[in-house]
Structures are given as structure tokens and as C-alpha cells.
Amino acid sequence: MLKVSDIHQSFGARKVLDGVSFELGEASLVGLIGPSGGGKSTLLKIMAEVLKADSGAVSLGLASSEGLSLMFQEGALFDSLSVFDNVAFPLVGGRVPTYTLDKDTQESVRSKVSEILSRVGLSKAAEKVPAQLSGGMRRRVALARALVPRPKLLLLDDPTAGLDPVASSVIMNLIVELYQEYRPTTVIVSHDLRRLIPIVDRILALFDGRILFDGPVSELESFRHSLLHKFVASRYDFV
Numbered sequence: 001m002l003k004v005s006d007i008h009q010s011f012g013a014r015k016v017l018d019g020v021s022f023e024l025g026e027a028s029l030v031g032l033i034g035p036s037g038g039g040k041s042t043l044l045k046i047m048a049e050v051l052k053a054d055s056g057a058v059s060l061g062l063a064s065s066e067g068l069s070l071m072f073q074e075g076a077l078f079d080s081l082s083v084f085d086n087v088a089f090p091l092v093g094g095r096v097p098t099y100t101l102d103k104d105t106q107e108s109v110r111s112k113v114s115e116i117l118s119r120v121g122l123s124k125a126a127e128k129v130p131a132q133l134s135g136g137m138r139r140r141v142a143l144a145r146a147l148v149p150r151p152k153l154l155l156l157d158d159p160t161a162g163l164d165p166v167a168s169s170v171i172m173n174l175i176v177e178l179y180q181e182y183r184p185t186t187v188i189v190s191h192d193l194r195r196l197i198p199i200v201d202r203i204l205a206l207f208d209g210r211i212l213f214d215g216p217v218s219e220l221e222s223f224r225h226s227l228l229h230k231f232v233a234s235r236y237d238f239v
């Protein structure tokens with residue numbers, strides 16, 4: 001469904017991606033790991049076509065980029081919009097606030113937004129603004145907004161960054177539940193390998209601008225590349 005071929009990307013003199021290639025199939029849950037500053041967010045932005053790579057190709061087996069959602073590392077909510085309007089945003093092409101829409105459109109938007117808000121446990125927070133929410137709740141709003149168009153491909157950039165352990169577990173569990181329910185091919189970037197590794201089917205490890213490892217979690221432990229092994233072993237206990 002998505003093919004990434006030989007992506008190169010530099011910022012000034014710094015080479016960030018140096019020939020990245022891989023493919024994603026239907027309905028898989030994939031973890032993208034690697035050191036900080038290693039280019040994971042850059043790669044997601046290139047996959048989502050928010051950023052155009054210096055060279056290489058991304059081919060989406062989708063009718064248009066509408067089948068894809070990217071949840072940015074910072075969550076990127078609109079501070080002045082209600083939770084409801086934040087989530088409705090992708091459905092209405094940014095024509096917010098939604099009370100300005102005609103009645104029929106309002107109705108259809110309302111049912112979709114209400115459904116997803118209830119799925120992420122935020123029905124009661126619909127009329128609040130992001131500043132009134134905890135970090136974990138804001139992350140759930142961002143997840144709801146990414147999911148509301150029912151994407152075929154969901155890219156989640158560090159969805160638990162900055163959250164406490166309990167809120168992190170809530171978000172990771174929710175991602176698994178939503179994946180099982182809606183089945184979007186999902187790529188999760190995370191440094192939280194203790195929570196990431198047990199839930200994903202496959203790991204992509206980005207080191208030195210390249211995919212150093214691409215395979216099932218079961219092969220990660222026996223993959224004896226010293227850099228990757230150190231990186232993983234310091235963050236995850238194989239059992």
C-alpha cells in the first residue's frame with residue numbers, strides 16, 4: 001500500500017536520510033525506532049507528503065493523500081478551537097467553527113466526531129479547549145482527529161512523548177484497540193520501547209540515515225549489530 005524508495009534528505013550540510021527504502025502492506029502495526037535526531041519525524045513527513053524529499057520516491061497505493069493521516073510529534077492542536085472542532089477539522093476542510101456549516105453537513109459531521117470522541121473517552125470534553133485538558137487528553141484529541149477521516153494509513157509521531165507512565169500506557173493501549181477496530185496500517189514512532197515492542201508486528205530501525213533493521217520483533221534480539229543492540233537493550237528487556 002505504500003512504497004518508499006531510496007529517500008535522501010539533507011538539511012544544510014547534515015545528511016539525515018541516506019537511502020531509505022521499505023514497503024508497508026495492508027493492516028500492519030509497525031514500530032519505527034532510532035536515535036533522537038535520526039530523521040524519524042522527517043521520514044514520516046516525507047511519507048505524508050508534507051515535506052518533499054531531496055530525492056527518492058514515495059508511492060501511495062491510495063487514491064489520494066486523503067487516505068493518510070499524520071499525527072505530529074507535538075500533537076499540533078488548534079488552541080482556540082474546541083475539542084469538537086479540532087476533531088472535525090479534517091472532515092470540513094478547515095471550515096470551522098462547525099456551527100457555521102449548513103444543517104445537513106453539521107449533522108453528518110456531528111455523528112462522526114461524536115463516535116470517535118466516545119471511542120477515545122472524551123465525549124464530555126467536546127466543548128472544552130485544549131488548554132483545559134491534561135497532556136494525555138490532548139494526545140487523545142490528536143488521535144481522534146487523525147482517525148476521524150478513517151485513514152488507510154496512520155502515522156503516529158511519538159504519541160506518548162512527555163506523558164507520565166500511566167497516560168503513556170493508556171495511549172498505547174488505545175492505539176492497539178483503534179487499530180484492531182479500524183485496521184489502518186499504522187506506523188508508530190516511539191522511544192518507549194517497553195510499551196512499543198510488545199504491541200507491534202514489525203520493527204523498522206533507522207540508524208545513520210538508513211533502515212538498519214526491518215523485521216519481526218522476534219528477530220530483533222538475535223540481530224547482532226552492536227549499535228542497534230545497545231540501543232534496544234538499554235531500553236527494553238527481552239524475556
Ligand SMILES: Nc1ncnc2c1ncn2[C@@H]1O[C@H](COP(=O)(O)OP(=O)(O)OP(=O)(O)O)[C@@H](O)[C@H]1O
Pocket residue numbers: 011014016034035036037038039040041042043073158
Ligand atoms: N525543517 C528543518 N530544517 C532544518 N533541520 C531540520 C528540519 N527538520 C529536521 N531537521 C534536522 O534533521 C535531523 C532529524 O530530525 P528529526 O526531527 O527527523 O529526528 P527524529 O528522529 O524525529 O528525532 P526525535 O526522536 O528527537 O524526535 C535533526 O538534526 C533536525 O535538527
Ligand SMILES: [Mg+2]
Pocket residue numbers: 040041042073157158
Ligand atoms: Mg521526531
